Amino acid sequence: xxxxxxxxxEDQTLMxxxxxxxxxxxxxxxxxxxxVVEALAASLRAAPPPFVVTCARGSSDHAATYAxxxxxxxxxxVTASASPxxxxxxxxxxxxxxxxxxxxxxxxxxxxxxxxxEAAKAAGARVVALVNVEDSPLAALADTVLPLAAGPEKSVAxxxxxxxxxxxxxxxxxxxxxxxGLLAALDALPGALRQAWQADWSSLADGxxxxxxxxxxxxxxxxxxxxxxALKFKETCGLHAEAYSSAEVKHGPMALVGxxxxxxxxxxxxETGAGTRAAAEEFGRRGARVWLAAADGQSGPGQALALAEVxxxxxxxxxxxxxxxxxxxxxxxxxxxxPDLPPHLNKVTETV
Numbered sequence: 001x002x003x004x005x006x007x008x009x010e011d012q013t014l015m016x017x018x019x020x021x022x023x024x025x026x027x028x029x030x031x032x033x034x035x036v037v038e039a040l041a042a043s044l045r046a047a048p049p050p051f052v053v054t055c056a057r058g059s060s061d062h063a064a065t066y067a068x069x070x071x072x073x074x075x076x077x078v079t080a081s082a083s084p085x086x087x088x089x090x091x092x093x094x095x096x097x098x099x100x101x102x103x104x105x106x107x108x109x110x111x112x113x114x115x116x117x118e119a120a121k122a123a124g125a126r127v128v129a130l131v132n133v134e135d136s137p138l139a140a141l142a143d144t145v146l147p148l149a150a151g152p153e154k155s156v157a158x159x160x161x162x163x164x165x166x167x168x169x170x171x172x173x174x175x176x177x178x179x180x181g182l183l184a185a186l187d188a189l190p191g192a193l194r195q196a197w198q199a200d201w202s203s204l205a206d207g208x209x210x211x212x213x214x215x216x217x218x219x220x221x222x223x224x225x226x227x228x229x230a231l232k233f234k235e236t237c238g239l240h241a242e243a244y245s246s247a248e249v250k251h252g253p254m255a256l257v258g259x260x261x262x263x264x265x266x267x268x269x270x271e272t273g274a275g276t277r278a279a280a281e282e283f284g285r286r287g288a289r290v291w292l293a294a295a296d297g298q299s300g301p302g303q304a305l306a307l308a309e310v311x312x313x314x315x316x317x318x319x320x321x322x323x324x325x326x327x328x329x330x331x332x333x334x335x336x337x338x339p340d341l342p343p344h345l346n347k348v349t350e351t352v
Contacts, residue, residue, distance in 0.1 A: 007333050008340075015236070015332075015339040019159035019325040021151070023193035026167040026318075029149040030186055033171060040128065040144050041175035049100040049126065052079040055116050056104040059158045059228055063104050063130075063165035066224035066317055070173045073221070074182065074314075087119045088112035097124035105129070106153065106161045108136025117141055130168050132161050146172065155340040157236050159325050162228060163193070166318050173314070185312035196308035196319040201327035203303045204264065204291050209334050211239055214262035215253065217246045218317075219276050222268030225317040229264065229324050236332040236339040246276035254279075259287030263302075266320050267294035270313040293320055 010016060052071055054064035061081065068079040082101075086092050088111065101120040105113055108131040117138060121127045129142035132150050139145045148164040167189070174182035208214065214233065218226030226243040233241035244253055246265065257263060265280040267273040277294060284290045284301025293305040295316060308319045332339040 007336070007338055010330050010333055013329055013333070013338070013340050014155035015157050015159055016326070016329045018153055018155055019163075019322070019329070020197060022160045022163045022322055023190045023197070025150050025160050025164050026193060027190035029147070029164055029167055030171055030190075032149055033146055033168065036144065036146065037171050037175050040146075041172065044100065044176050045178075047098075049077070050098050052077055052100045052102060053082050053096065053120070053125070054079065054102045054104065055082045055084060055113055055120075057084065057110065057113070059162045059231065060104040060106065060130075060165060062224045062227040062231070063162060063169060064102070065227060066166050066221060067102060067104075067169045067173075069221045069223070070169060070314060074173055074177045074179060082116060084112040084116050087116035093119070094123060096120050099125040101125035101127045103127060103129050103131075103138060103142070104165055105136075105138055106132045106148070106150075106158060108133045108138035114138060114141070130165055132164070157232060157339050163318055163322060166224070166321075170314060170318070181312055182314060185315050188311035189315050189318065192308050192311055192315060192319055193322050196322040197326060199306045199308060199323040199326075201305050201323055202330070204305065204327045205331040205334060207289060207291070207303065208237075208239065208262060208331055211262050213240045214242075214264060215249065215257065216241055216243045217249060217263065217265040217276055217279060218243070218268065219246045220268050220270060220272035221314060221317055222266045222272065222276070222320070225266050225320045225324070228321055229266075229328070232324070232328045236328055237335050237337055239331075239335070246272070246279040249279060254283075257283050257286060257288050261286075261288045262291075263288050264291045265293070266317075267292060268313065269295040269310055269316050293323070 056064045071079045127142045128144045129138045132148040146168045150161040150164040216226040216230045230241040230243035233239040263283045267276040281301045290302030295307045310316045
């Protein structure tokens with residue numbers, strides 16, 4: 001008779017240990033990458049690209065969503081996500097001359113990302129790789145490499161490498177824009193991440209033990225956090241979750257939300273926050289079970305989730321996800337899943 005393997009204690013999973021390292025990872029990354037980021041930013045200011053293209057999959061593609069909103073709101077430069085299959089399967093040539101082509105990957109060896117990076121470079125784009133494995137094929141072909149410097153990540157569920165991706169994008173955006181507030185926030189971010197790791201989100205784990213479906217809401221810079229959270233619910237907890245913009249959810253999906261339906265909402269502390277709060281309040285009036293993470297200190301519908309002090313609105317998605325990672329690790333174990341070993345998944349996914 002084969003007995004099920006005992007689950008580790010909450011603080012003994014690889015996911016927990018690796019996510020707990022994020023503040024130190026980000027601090028070290030900022031210090032190490034500053035010279036190359038400053039040089040890249042100066043070059044981009046001297047010869048601004050006509051647009052930015054991102055290329056990534058999985059959690060890295062959620063980081064690309066963050067890059068879109070950061071670059072468009074702080075730099076006014078259009079940032080679009082490339083569909084990897086356009087280059088790797090259809091082999092369709094794209095007009096990318098002069099563009100900044102940002103490829104984000106933990107392993108740096110997925111064939112589809114490599115083919116697209118090669119095609120972008122051949123088309124005259126400037127290829128910048130955000131990659132954790134520094135001797136990877138992607139790092140070798142890129143014009144500029146921004147190492148994530150997250151160190152080995154053994155849990156299948158990405159945590160510190162995702163936060164390192166966001167941090168690298170934030171550092172580039174801060175230096176490229178020259179925004180004094182963003183630059184100052186870089187120094188405060190590691191401390192804020194440590195505070196975020198200590199936030200008590202146990203009500204989320206308590207309330208979702210028996211759930212089967214839920215929505216995760218965000219908007220603007222906060223949409224990337226909603227996307228990442230929904231993925232983690234699926235891969236670590238076997239829980240079907242869908243991420244939506246708090247505006248987009250009104251275009252059809254909200255019809256599913258009724259009494260008892262779980263909704264997790266991240267209210268970004270900027271111009272989009274009021275809309276996310278309003279959506280959460282509407283769902284609460286319908287009897288939905290709502291958890292709201294908001295930095296404005298106001299009471300809201302359902303359960304309030306504590307947020308760390310936010311040094312700049314652009315830092316909020318990192319802090320929300322850091323608190324979420326600790327909660328989702330606990331929830332996975334309570335649902336009988338080992339978050340380090342999701343069924344049917346591998347650490348490195350190579351798509352073509």
